[in-house]
Amino acid sequence: MRILITGGAGFVGSSLGLMLKRDRAEVDVCAFDNLRRRGSELALGRLKDGGVEFVHGDIRSTDDLADLGKFDLLIECSAEPSVQAGYGGSPAYVLQTNLTGTINCLEAARRHGADVIFLSTSRVYPIDRLRALPLVPSRHRLDIPAADAGIGWSARGISTEFPLAGHRSMYGATKLASELIIDEYRAMYGLRTIVNRCGVLSGPWQMGRVDQGFLVLWAARHAFGGTLAYSGFGGQGLQVRDVLHIADLYDLIALQMNELTRHSGSVHNVGGGYDRSVSLAELTHACQRRTGTAIPIASRPETSAADVPYYITDNTAVTAATGWAPRRSLDALLDDLFAWLREHRTILEPVLGMAPSPAPAAP
Numbered sequence: 482m483r484i485l486i487t488g489g490a491g492f493v494g495s496s497l498g499l500m501l502k503r504d505r506a507e508v509d510v511c512a513f514d515n516l517r518r519r520g521s522e523l524a525l526g527r528l529k530d531g532g533v534e535f536v537h538g539d540i541r542s543t544d545d546l547a548d549l550g551k552f553d554l555l556i557e558c559s560a561e562p563s564v565q566a567g568y569g570g571s572p573a574y575v576l577q578t579n580l581t582g583t584i585n586c587l588e589a590a591r592r593h594g595a596d597v598i599f600l601s602t603s604r605v606y607p608i609d610r611l612r613a614l615p616l617v618p619s620r621h622r623l624d625i626p627a628a629d630a631g632i633g634w635s636a637r638g639i640s641t642e643f644p645l646a647g648h649r650s651m652y653g654a655t656k657l658a659s660e661l662i663i664d665e666y667r668a669m670y671g672l673r674t675i676v677n678r679c680g681v682l683s684g685p686w687q688m689g690r691v692d693q694g695f696l697v698l699w700a701a702r703h704a705f706g707g708t709l710a711y712s713g714f715g716g717q718g719l720q721v722r723d724v725l726h727i728a729d730l731y732d733l734i735a736l737q738m739n740e741l742t743r744h745s746g747s748v749h750n751v752g753g754g755y756d757r758s759v760s761l762a763e764l765t766h767a768c769q770r771r772t773g774t775a776i777p778i779a780s781r782p783e784t785s786a787a788d789v790p791y792y793i794t795d796n797t798a799v800t801a802a803t804g805w806a807p808r809r810s811l812d813a814l815l816d817d818l819f820a821w822l823r824e825h826r827t828i829l830e831p832v833l834g835m836a837p838s839p840a841p842a843a844p
């Protein structure tokens with residue numbers, strides 16, 4: 482069996498590839514990536530040591546995909562993963578990678594009769610509708626009152642019943658459009674397909690930035706020094722996200738892979754859930770407790786066009802369908818992050834520190 486992981490040098494792709502190879506030595510795992518994401522190059526040594534083949538290439542190029550040869554399962558993890566992509570500039574890259582590139586991948590999967598697992602996002606849900614949730618501020622966070630509920634939302638979080646009408650950013654739109662096309666490939670060509678709409682994911686080897694990977698960004702600034710800012714929604718850091726440990730995502734995907742026929746066609750929200758949710762203000766306290774230091778945190782009240790104040794995954798449906806539920810706590814995740822930052826400080830500080838060295842030119 483040969484598994485192709487597009488975006489295989491990125492945070493999710495490299496983590497899944499290495500865990501798959503660790504658990505199933507007999508399977509060939511190929512990581513395919515154009516190394517656009519700053520820090521993805523750090524995965525190459527780890528992939529090699531873990532027995533994962535690396536191929537440099539671009540999903541925008543059908544020739545690059547054709548050169549890969551046959552594979553049996555595609556795990557599509559390549560993306561421009563920032564919800565800010567395209568704001569204030571051209572949307573060309575996010576459209577060409579997240580939509581046209583996904584279609585190129587589906588075509589390759591169709592030619593080889595391969596199964597497809599697609600990493601989608603909570604950002605398929607419309608921005609204005611998420612902003613309209615009845616959120617109540619307490620001292621450190623926003624919350625949905627326990628007794629309140631509506632279509633697709635409750636204090637448990639957001640389910641796939643949440644209405645989809647409305648704008649959602651170019652990132653969210655390309656992911657939702659990809660989901661629709663994936664389902665046509667399933668219906669028309671018999672591909673077995675699974676879509677996981679993930680909330681925030683985190684873990685060691687995530688190259689956290691202001692616009693993606695906030696848990697690592699927060700931890701790295703506290704560990705290495707620097708400054709941060711509470712941006713948007715009044716600038717007090719009350720906005721909330723749930724966070725899923727990458728090892729928990731792997732557990733789900735391993736389970737889905739083992740029963741692809743049964744789970745084919747499924748579209749699930751997948752995330753940490755309420756028990757693994759955190760506001761920026763709460764995260765600051767958690768980081769301060771671990772490092773014993775407080776760093777300057779600015780307040781920028783203005784809200785950017787794509788930001789939402791609150792997202793928590795309702796895992797009820799995915800748990801009912803698969804028996805899976807997250808097992809690692811948020812505390813365990815933060816412990817893992819700080820241990821990783823300490824252990825690999827020399828190579829991580831140039832990428833995650835306050836004054837990163839210049840990014841390589843985009844391939």
Ligand SMILES: NC(=O)c1ccc[n+]([C@@H]2O[C@H](COP(=O)([O-])OP(=O)(O)OC[C@H]3O[C@@H](n4cnc5c(N)ncnc54)[C@H](O)[C@@H]3O)[C@@H](O)[C@H]2O)c1
Nearest residue numbers: 488491492493515516517518521539540559560600679682
């Ligand atoms: N990390 C999260 O919190 C999160 C949450 C929800 C969904 N997702 C989805 O999971 C997937 C993986 O995200 P991630 O966090 O690992 O991001 P990442 O940026 O770490 O990884 C994406 C990888 O894709 C590569 N890539 C970008 N454009 C490419 C192209 N045209 N051809 C080939 N490779 C290309 C990048 O170099 C990078 O290594 C994405 O589809 C993302 O939308 C991530």
